[in-house]
Amino acid sequence: MIQSIYFQKNPSLYMFVPMFYIVWADGILTHDEIKKVRELVKEQDWLNPEEKDFLLSQLDPQSPPSPDELKSWLHSIRSVSDQMTNDMKKSLVEMGIKLAEVNAQTMDQLSVEKAKTSLKEVEEALGVISSEAAYHLRSAQRKTTSETQSSLGSFDMETMADILDGQNKTILEEIRNLLQxxxxxxxxxxxxxxxxxxxxxxxxxxxxxxxxxxxxxxxxxxxxxxxxxxxxxxxxxxxxxxxxxxxxxxxxxxxxxxxxxxxxxxxxxxxxxxxxxxxxxxxxxxxxxxxxxxxxxxxxxxxxxxxxxxxxxxxxxxxxxxxxxxxxxxxxxxxxxxxxxxxxxxxxxxxxxxxxxxxxxxxxxxxxxxxxxxxxxxxxxxxxxxxxxxxxxxxxxxxxxxxxxxxxxxxxxxxxxxxxxxFTMLGTLVGGRIGIPRSGLSAAKSGLTIAIRYSDQRKQFGPENAGEVPILNYRTHQRRLLPLLANAYASHFSLQYLTDRFLKRSESDAQEIEALAAGLKSFCTWNTTATLQECREALGGKGYLSENRIDRLKNDTDIYTTFEGDNTVLMQLVAKSRLSEFKKEFSDINFFGLVNYVSEQARTSLIEMNPITVRNTDSEHLLDFDFHLNAFQYRERDILTSAARRIKKHLDAGMDSFDAFNQTQYHMLHVGFAYIERVVLEQFQAQVERTTDPQCKATLTKLCQLFALTQIEKNKGWYLEHDYMAGTKTKAIRRQVNQLCAELRPEAVALVDAFRIPDSCLGAPIAVKKG
Known part of the structure; x- marks a missing residue:
């Protein structure tokens, strides 16, 4: 207990103890803070000079309280916490007054009111958030949203797993059993x-x-x-x-x-x-x-x-x-x-x-x-x-x-x-550009399973006087992993679509399928590399240990971005294919004469370009599948016509066709990206529509929304430059992504469990499920 003679002479000084404790427990006072508090203490006419000097001495950085003294202050505060109401426990000022009342025989109410005013001024000067600081002092526990988030899941995991396996369920089960x-x-x-x-x-x-x-x-x-x-x-x-x-x-x-x-x-x-x-x-x-x-x-x-x-x-x-x-x-x-x-x-x-x-x-x-x-x-x-x-x-x-x-x-x-x-010979061998992204996606799924299971169990920090919480409950951690999980699901359904198109291909659509395979190979393997790097960082030191296998997954898949075709080169192939298809679409009219017309039509005909929609921040609108697809399609059309316009400009100036394409290579990459992102979104939305189980459909809907909004957020600079969205809308999209991450957090473990990866294949001790 506090033994100072000044507290014994004037128990009203106990009112300052909670504030002083927070000051010293939290850090060192700055010069400006000390100056401000000193001025406030000196203004208190209900304190005598000795008491003022005593209080000022408690704020001297050259003479801080001893560890025992600090613990004594905390003990005194907590000894009276049971006598406080819930409202009192939320305020340092009310805690101080209660502490003073318990230690004093009588309390002058005028002095109490003056003290309360003064303490609030001190609190304000120090920048203390009273309700938050109070939790540090009281013995009672509190519950927070972050603390209570769980990983129960709202859908049947086996049903979701069957959706992922699709018609391949039997052979995949055989492989999983064999690998164990x-x-x-x-x-x-x-x-x-x-x-x-x-x-x-x-x-x-x-x-x-x-x-x-x-x-x-x-x-x-x-x-x-x-x-x-x-x-x-x-x-x-x-x-x-x-x-x-x-x-x-x-x-x-x-x-x-x-x-x-x-x-x-x-x-x-x-x-x-x-x-x-x-x-x-x-x-x-x-x-x-x-x-x-x-x-x-x-x-x-x-x-x-x-x-x-x-x-x-x-x-x-x-x-x-x-x-x-x-x-x-x-x-x-x-x-x-x-x-x-x-x-x-x-x-x-x-x-x-x-x-x-x-x-x-x-x-x-x-x-x-x-x-x-x-x-x-x-x-x-x-x-x-x-x-x-x-x-x-x-x-x-x-x-x-x-x-x-x-x-x-x-x-x-x-x-x-x-x-x-x-090129006909090469076209028959395009299957390699299907097998590689499917393999890379499996590696990304392994990394996500390890990272999300561990993040669900690994606890770190938490509310004051409460237990630590799983790191997956933190918004930043959700933001790191859950969009990548949505991306994995999106890639899975798009690769199923590509495989089906390849197996049913005809001579007439062979070129389109080759371009689609090239683009999805690039999109998926680049995402594998990015996903595994994020998983490694999200796992901290545990991800750096070879026993948890992230290093092997990262190193083994790094080459995926350059074999079976360098991704950057493949994306240019995609862009050239899209330009050829664009030209064919208007083959009965002069192609380049039509480019500007099509571009302007794309700008003016879309309903999304009206001022209300450009600024619409309603959740219903932001989560709407039509809004997502229209945004992706608009970007694809605009970038495609812009690329055609640039190439035409160079050719009209007498530039060789090789140099013209070389000059526009960077732009051509974006033609490829915009096309592939649109295809991936379309196939994810199509899968949602095909899903009959209501719980699985609801979760896949959120995943699809998260994928779409994450891609829009990634490209928000482009949308802002092209006046397709206002700043208020892109900010609202950021908030909506945060909200979707929070809503999907309870589903995260079940979503990676639905990959049905055997623990023996994961080979990571940190990924072993509790129980």
Whole structure:
């Protein structure tokens, strides 16, 4: 208890104790604060000079109270807290008066009123929030919204999981069960060769289950089920991603190139052996010196009519096949893309099956392979560089679905143009741009599951005199993770749509689907990278520990943004496709003459551009699906017409078409983004409409709204520049995003549980659910 003689002489001084305690418990007084309080104390005519000097001495930074004295003040305050009303407990001033009354025999009411006024002035001078500071002192507990938020969920998790799995539920269940077998336990090793051999064993195990040959025709050991193959890639990606990539190289790139680019003789000779992994192989397209410019490859395949052979040759170091999966250790043959040369004439890039090594691992004569060595990630995949020195292969090993050399040594193809033939060949292999984003999304789902489960259990800080609260209850943490969760759901449904379009494709929509695959591959893999980085940071030090697997997920998926096509290059492909489609749409009218008209029509015809709507901040409007879609469509149309206008301007000025596109590359990227974002939103909204379970539909609706508003918020600068929204509206959107995050917080754990990722695959101790 407080023993000072001044308190004993004048118990009214106890009124200052709560305020003094807060001052010293909270920090150091500034010079201006001390000056102001001193002036206020000196003005109190109900205090004598000695008492004033005593109170001023309690505010001297050079002579702070001792730790014991500070604890004594707190003990005195709390000793009388049970005698206070609830209103009194919310005010430092009322607490001080009550403390004074308890310690005094009598209290002069005039002095009390003067003291109350003075204390409020002191409180104001110090910038103290009285009701908040009072909680620090009283013994009673309080409940807050943040403290009581839970993760109960309002929907049936299994129903939501079935929606996500869709028609792939059976095969995904098989994969999950398989991955929980002891043989698929993660290998904890930094030994490169040991890890690579384990990955090869895992791929063999998958081949034994028939999963490798799934997409091949039944007569070659498969099921003819491409849909199932994509689902396998998605499910396997909850496990080791090196296995996924080696699986994809072997059964996807190597096997599918033989299947799609070859003919029956190649299918009979190779497919069954590829599907069982009896014949490991590679997909040798990329060269050191060309990267994305596959059309400019320098490896040659020169036809020797006298021997009926092709001579595969690497003319220089930069023409070496670079970063080829399966090449360093296991690959025995490869689909090699090379410039076909007949009698000195080049007939463009064609594909050939070329031997690399025999079953004993000995390199074929003329073949040199260098190990790429340790990489940033995916170190279970044996990438290598391949060089050919006059390697001869039989004529029959040209994959001849689209082109061949006939008995007379003449080049034959149903497609006259080298360019068109080449891009037709590539179009058949677009499946890789579906498998990769689905794999990357699975990795993002794993990261989100780890981060959200941990955030639901990890407690930090909390209200004064109350328990700590889960960090997922904090608005900033919700803002970090829940929009990414909405993005994952949005990506999931858009990739389902892409897969379905790809499987049902026709010649007429092949170009559109190729552009869609390129765009979604970019959108989803960029989001994977961003999601995993945010998950790592949201987990703090726990995310930095390898045992919690975020590092492996980050490192293994980092390459996803550049293989199967560099994302930036792919987005330009998307933009060019959109410009071509735009031109076709108005092919009966002069295209560029129409651009300005269409742009102006887009501006003036939309109802959203009226002043009321531009400023509308009602929640009903901001959450409306039509508002979201119209906003996305408007942005897409405007950016597209703007890009066309820019290119036309450069061409009219006499600029070469290559330079014109180069000048507008940055703008072209935004054409791609706007198109893909609109498609993703459309497919999310379509899924919401298809959902029949009311609870799941309600939650998916909020997720879809969060996705849409987060994208609009991300692009708010553009909308403001184009007068599509006023500042009051973009601010309201920010508030609405906050509100949606709060409403989805109780659903977050159930939403990641709906991914049905086995705990053994997550491999993160911090992601183990309570109980």
């Amino acid at each position: 077998e002891e043989s698929f336990d993660y290998l904890d090793t930094d030994h490169l060769s040991e890890y690579r051999e384990q990955v090869f064993k895992w791929c063999k195990r998958l081949a034994e289950e028939g999963m490798g040959a799934t997409a091949y025709p039944k007569e070659y050991g498969g099921e003819g089920d491409m849909q199932k193959y994509f689902a396998i890639m998605e499910g396997l990606s909850y496990h080791d991603l090196s296995t996924v990539i080696k699986f994809g190289v072997q059964f996807g790139l190597w096997g599918m190139s033989v299947y799609f680019l070859g003919t029956e003789k190649h299918h009979k000779k190779y497919l069954e052996k590829i599907g069982t992994l009896e014949l490991p192989g590679c997909f040798a397209m990329t060269e050191t010196g060309h990267g994305s410019n596959v059309k400019g490859l320098e490896t040659t395949a020169t036809y020797d009519h006298s021997s009926q052979e092709f001579i595969i040759h690497t003319p220089n170091e930069l023409a070496g096949k670079e970063y080829i999966g399966n090449a360093a250790l296991h690959g025995q043959k490869a689909t090699v893309f090379a410039q076909l040369v007949i009698d000195g004439t080049v007939y463009g890039v064609n594909a050939f099956v070329v031997p690399l090594r025999d079953k004993a691992g000995q390199l074929h004569p003329g073949v040199t392979i260098k190990d790429c060595g340790r990489k940033m990630g995916l170190n279970g995949v044996d990438n290598g560089r391949i060089y050919f020195d006059q390697v001869r292969i039989p004529k029959k090993d040209m994959l001849d679905r689209y082109a061949l050399v006939d008995e007379n040594g003449q080049f034959q193809s149903p497609i006259a143009s080298d360019n068109r033939r080449f």
